[in-house]
Amino acid sequence: MTNMSVSAQAGHLDIDAERFRRLFDREPMEFSHNLSGLELFKIESLRALAKIMDEHPGDYSVTSGAASGGTNFFSVPMMPYKAHEAIENLDGGAFRILLKRPENHDPRFKALMLDLYEQVKRLLGLDGEKLVRLEGAILITSAATITPFHYDPEVGIFSHIEGEKIYHVYSPGVIRETELERFSICGPVALAPVELDGRDPDREHVFRLTAGKGFHQPQNAPHWVETGSSRSISYTFVFETEAMRAVARTRLDAEGSAEKQRAFPHPTEAAGIEGRRRLEWRYRSLHGRLGTSGCFLTRFQFDWDLRRLAWRYALPGVDTQV
Numbered sequence: 001m002t003n004m005s006v007s008a009q010a011g012h013l014d015i016d017a018e019r020f021r022r023l024f025d026r027e028p029m030e031f032s033h034n035l036s037g038l039e040l041f042k043i044e045s046l047r048a049l050a051k052i053m054d055e056h057p058g059d060y061s062v063t064s065g066a067a068s069g070g071t072n073f074f075s076v077p078m079m080p081y082k083a084h085e086a087i088e089n090l091d092g093g094a095f096r097i098l099l100k101r102p103e104n105h106d107p108r109f110k111a112l113m114l115d116l117y118e119q120v121k122r123l124l125g126l127d128g129e130k131l132v133r134l135e136g137a138i139l140i141t142s143a144a145t146i147t148p149f150h151y152d153p154e155v156g157i158f159s160h161i162e163g164e165k166i167y168h169v170y171s172p173g174v175i176r177e178t179e180l181e182r183f184s185i186c187g188p189v190a191l192a193p194v195e196l197d198g199r200d201p202d203r204e205h206v207f208r209l210t211a212g213k214g215f216h217q218p219q220n221a222p223h224w225v226e227t228g229s230s231r232s233i234s235y236t237f238v239f240e241t242e243a244m245r246a247v248a249r250t251r252l253d254a255e256g257s258a259e260k261q262r263a264f265p266h267p268t269e270a271a272g273i274e275g276r277r278r279l280e281w282r283y284r285s286l287h288g289r290l291g292t293s294g295c296f297l298t299r300f301q302f303d304w305d306l307r308r309l310a311w312r313y314a315l316p317g318v319d320t321q322v
């Protein structure tokens with residue numbers, strides 16, 4: 001493949017910079033993009049990609065649709081189809097095809113993802129951040145198919161390519177601290193199934209995504225998704241910086257006390273907050289509970305993250321030696 005054909009796939013995200021910086025990783029936010037026009041996302045290209053992925057079963061999944069948004073995520077069966085077979089059968093059932101990490105199978109997707117990430121980085125001013133994870137995914141879904149409620153432990157930049165997708169996404173603050181600790185603190189997690197019942201309807205955002213529309217999904221923002229009356233194609237990439245990972249492990253309910261909310265600074269905020277007291281408060285609060293959990297590895301990881309945060313924000317008086 002020539003460099004020319006790689007760079008010819010120029011993707012552009014049209015995001016309001018000021019709003020993005022204000023809402024980033026706090027609230028879902030809509031934007032526009034041009035990815036729907038790229039050759040890469042035409043169904044013929046995706047068929048070819050799916051055939052390559054057939055040989056890499058760890059990099060795709062084919063799952064049935066759910067009965068409702070509140071269905072338990074892992075009760076929905078996997079389907080015994082290869083990726084390209086599922087694309088051929090989209091009209092014959094309710095299929096959800098996830099092509100993971102296409103950038104590892106076609107350099108054009110890698111070039112696209114790196115370029116889009118650079119755009120996001122520039123918009124947010126994240127130049128000094130150390131990137132610890134960057135991954136893409138393509139979602140191809142039958143008409144009228146539901147993905148049940150869950151949250152993902154990473155920031156997402158989601159672009160809709162074809163068809164219609166109705167995305168019901170809540171602010172990350174609706175995730176209770178007990179849920180966060182259950183799914184995040186006692187080990188790494190790829191996806192966290194949670195219950196839809198009882199979530200505050202005022203914290204729900206509903207995005208009706210058509211070709212050229214997208215939205216930013218904060219880390220741990222729970223969501224359920226339904227497709228419209230035709231085939232749906234979306235592309236998303238997720239990323240984590242070192243500071244974002246540390247903050248996520250300690251994120252609190254946004255409805256909590258003001259002191260709790262200020263316990264950690266937001267990654268895009270300037271350093272220099274009066275952070276030491278808050279950091280210590282949070283440390284004592286969590287460390288006390290972790291100390292009785294018997295989860296040694298977790299406690300060690302938490303201590304390490306805390307020190308990294310203290311170091312990053314140059315908070316005086318916190319021992320930053322790991």
Ligand SMILES: [Fe+2]
Nearest residue numbers: 150151152223
């Ligand atoms: Fe998700």
